[in-house]
Amino acid sequence: MANLLQINNLHAAIEEKELLHGVSLEVNAGETHVLLGPNGAGKSTLGYTIMGSPTYAVTEGSIVFDGEDITKLPADKRAKMGIFLSFQTPVEIPGITLSNFLRNALEQRTGERIKLWDFKKKMQATMDVLHMDYAYADRDLNVGFSGGEKKKAEILQLLMLKPRLAILDETDSGLDVDAVKTVSEGIHEFQKDGEHSLIIITHNTKLLDGLRVDKAHVLVSGALVADGDAALVDDINQNGYEKYLAAE
Amino acid sequence: MKEKTWVQDINTGFYDFRFEEDESLMFESGITPRIINEIADEKGDIDWMRAFRLKSLEIYNKTPMVDWGPSIEGLDMSRIVTYIRPKTRMRTNWEDVPDEVKDTFERLGIPQAERESLAGVGAQYDSELVYHNVRKEVAEQGVVYTDLESAMHDPRYEYIIKSHFMKLVPPTDHKFAALHGAVWSGGSFVYVPKGVHVDIPLQSYFRLNAKGAGQFEHTLIIVDEGAYLHFIEGCSAPKYYEASLHAGCVELYVRKNATLRYSTIENWSKNMYNLNTKRAIVEEGGKIEWVSGSFGSHVSYLYPMSILHGEGARSEFTGITFAGEGQDLDTGTKVVHAAPNTSSYVNTRSISKSGGVNTFRSSVQINENAHGSKSSVSCESLMLDSISRSDTIPAMDIRTNQADVGHEAKIGRISDDVVFYLMSRGMSEEDARALIVRGFADNVSKELPLEYAVEMNNLIGIEMKGSVG
CATH class of the missing domain: 1.10.110 (Hydrophobic Seed Protein)
Known part of the structure; x- marks a missing residue:
């Protein structure tokens, strides 16, 4: 399988404080990885750093995407190459509707104009998958959305933009059981053709029910302490992180 | 070429074209009884108006300079030319307006806007209106839209002017109101008869072309019972290095159950001191809607005021101010609730960048008799960099415990x-x-x-x- 993302000895810091201490990770095209770890381990930091957040400075190591070193590229360039981050707390943006925003993002992603009618049809079909009321499309992006609707709006973007690599940062946090199921179905839709890669950051393995998991990693205190397959997820589920914390 | 994220200044070069001054009449600078008399002579003032001007001058000389807002030290009143007559008389046919004046307004899109979406247009160039026109169907509804001087000389309107002119904003209000009373020139008079709904807006456009000059237009609007009007004013000037002054005055009378929407887009050049006074009085069940966009000027003092005089009168103020380098814009609004069950709603945004300063000042007064009144003030400011400033100064004076008053302010960065x-x-x-x-x-x-x-x-x-x- 073709290598899509390669992270080499990545060190990242916020101001003077180092949060990632040499993380290396490989994701192949079509693979779904799960990133587990206790609170404050640096999972979100890793996701944000892959996306290119200026909040975190890469002090050492590199990120290579599709053969190109993207360590210094701004986030918009990375997005255009096909990287996507679903935010744990999506921001509210008054003045642009979800629909206009999504259409704009889609045109940025593909570099092509898209006809309004075609776009609308596709968007509504995707909203159906996520049990979203069409009315949300005409509301300002995330403004006044409930936590669940914000997360659904993120997954809506994921399904419309079809990035090559999607990082889902605790997409299940704060959702009730039904919403987790809906979001999980949306993610399944994304992974089922086997072409798109995923890094799923989560605490709650409910989200993973019904999803294919190829690899799993445990991140503790800014370093990867265990790599495995779906069995590792079950292990963490039963035993928690205790042995990794003790080993520290 | 790499694009910059920030630029020094809004590109207002669009407004900066200008024509050589070749006015037929430009008075000497400064403010003296002799100059005031010359203005009155030039305009053929009726005696009461001449007396009013001279009285205003006395008040002006006795009133101290404002000292509580942005600095106006750069404004040397002895150097301001108060009256400049353009080389033309007022026309009602666009084709008759002289080419260089016409060209100015063409570039600002005025006649085009008139053709497309306005019921009537007035265009003032320096001290005088050079063009005024109102659509036939609007005139047939009995709507009067003319320049204030013509109205004053018309026996049908003279009394209305005399009984309303500077009654809402008396010359004693502040120093620049007194100055306005002394040297005012140009502006508009609008009367909308009872029950008449003017479907499309009227617009006045003010252009100050001469340098080191002042513009002192007076706008007087009366919307009679149950009528509706939307009035738009636009202002711009090319940039000179000498200070210019705008001390206009707007008086709006909104009668019972009438509605007036008054929209202003001010884009004066960055050498302008904009010391404008606007006031509306609203009778029972009437409504004033202010929409105000302030983008230009070096210094602004601008606080449109609503006096809610009749029961159930309402005011809405929606404003946006954009201050860039070298701009100190002090804007806001005042509301006086002087009758029961009145309501006011204020919603403003300000953006400052490149060292620009925005101050939002609001004053809400609810009188003892204004029980059941409501007021909501919300102002939000955005600063685009760390050298810009934004301040909020809300004042409230509530004299009844039967009122519902809210205030919300937010200041933030991107x-x-x-x-x-x-x-x-x-x-x-x-x-x-x-x-x-x-x-x-x-x-x-x-x-x-x-x-x-x-x-x-x-x-x-x-x-x-x-x-x-």
Whole structure:
């Protein structure tokens, strides 16, 4: 399988404080990885750093995407190459509707104009998958959305933009059981053709029910302490992180 | 070429074209009884008006300079020319307006706007209106829209003018109101008869072309019982290095159950001292809607005031102010609730950048008899960099315990998290910032007349984009 993302000895810091201490990770095209770890381990930091957040400075190591070193590229360039981050707390943006925003993002992603009618049809079909009321499309992006609707709006973007690599940062946090199921179905839709890669950051393995998991990693205190397959997820589920914390 | 995220200044070069001064009559600078008499002679003032001017001058000389807001030290009153007559008399046919004046307004899109979306237009160039026209069907409804001087000399309107002119804003109000009373020239008189709904807006456009000059137009509007009017005023001037002064005065009378929407887009050049006074009195069940966009001027003092005089009178104030380098814009609004069950709603946005200063000042007074009244004031400020300033000075004077009053102020910067979110969806940093600023201004800009809303969006686009890429 073709290598899509390669992270080499990545060190990242916020101001003077180092949060990632040499993380290396490989994701192949079509693979779904799960990133587990206790609170404050640096999972979100890793996701944000892959996306290119200026909040975190890469002090050492590199990120290579599709053969190109993207360590210094701004986030918009990375997005255009096909990287996507679903935010744990999506921001509210008054003045642009979800629909206009999504259409704009889609045109940025593909570099092509898209006809309004075609776009609308596709968007509504995707909203159906996520049990979203069409009315949300005409509301300002995330403004006044409930936590669940914000997360659904993120997954809506994921399904419309079809990035090559999607990082889902605790997409299940704060959702009730039904919403987790809906979001999980949306993610399944994304992974089922086997072409798109995923890094799923989560605490709650409910989200993973019904999803294919190829690899799993445990991140503790800014370093990867265990790599495995779906069995590792079950292990963490039963035993928690205790042995990794003790080993520290 | 790499684009800059920030530029020094809004590109207002669009307004900066100018024509050589070749006025037929330009008075000497300064303010003396002799000059006031010359203005009165030139305009053929009726005796009461001449007396009013001279009385105002006395008040002006006795009233101290304002000392509580942005500095106006750069304004040397002895150097301001108070009266400049353009080389033409007022026309009602656009073709008759002299070419260089016509060209000025053509570039500002005035006659085009008239053809497309206005019921009537007045265009003032320096001290006098050079063009005035109102659509036939509107005139047939009994709507009067003319320049104030013509109205004053018309026996049908003289009494109305005399009984309303500077009654809401008396010359004793403040120093520049007194100055206005002494040297006012040009402006508009509008009367909308009872029950008449003027479907499309009337517009006045004020252009100050001469340098080192002042513009002192007076706008007097009466919307009679149950009538409706939307009036738009636009202002601009080319930039000179000498200080210019705008001390206009707007008096609005909104009668029982009438509604007046008054929209202003002010884009004076950055050497302008904009010391304008606007006031509305609203009778029972009537409504005043102020929409105010302030983008230009070096210093502004601007606080449109609503006096809610009749039971159930309402006022809405929607404003946006954009201060860039070298601008100190002190804006806001005043409301006096002087009758029961009145309501006021204030919603403003200000944006400051490149060292620009925005001060939002509001004053809400609810009188003892105004029980059951409501007031809501919300102001939000956005600073685009760390050298700009934004202040909020709300004042409230509530004299009854049967009123519902709310105030909310927010001052912020563009959030890095929001920029990152937008960039993670493929948007460039400049586009992301422009989108955020537009979004911030959105619920105000959508109140602006369409062509101005588009222009404001473009201004923000230029602003955020830097050099044209």
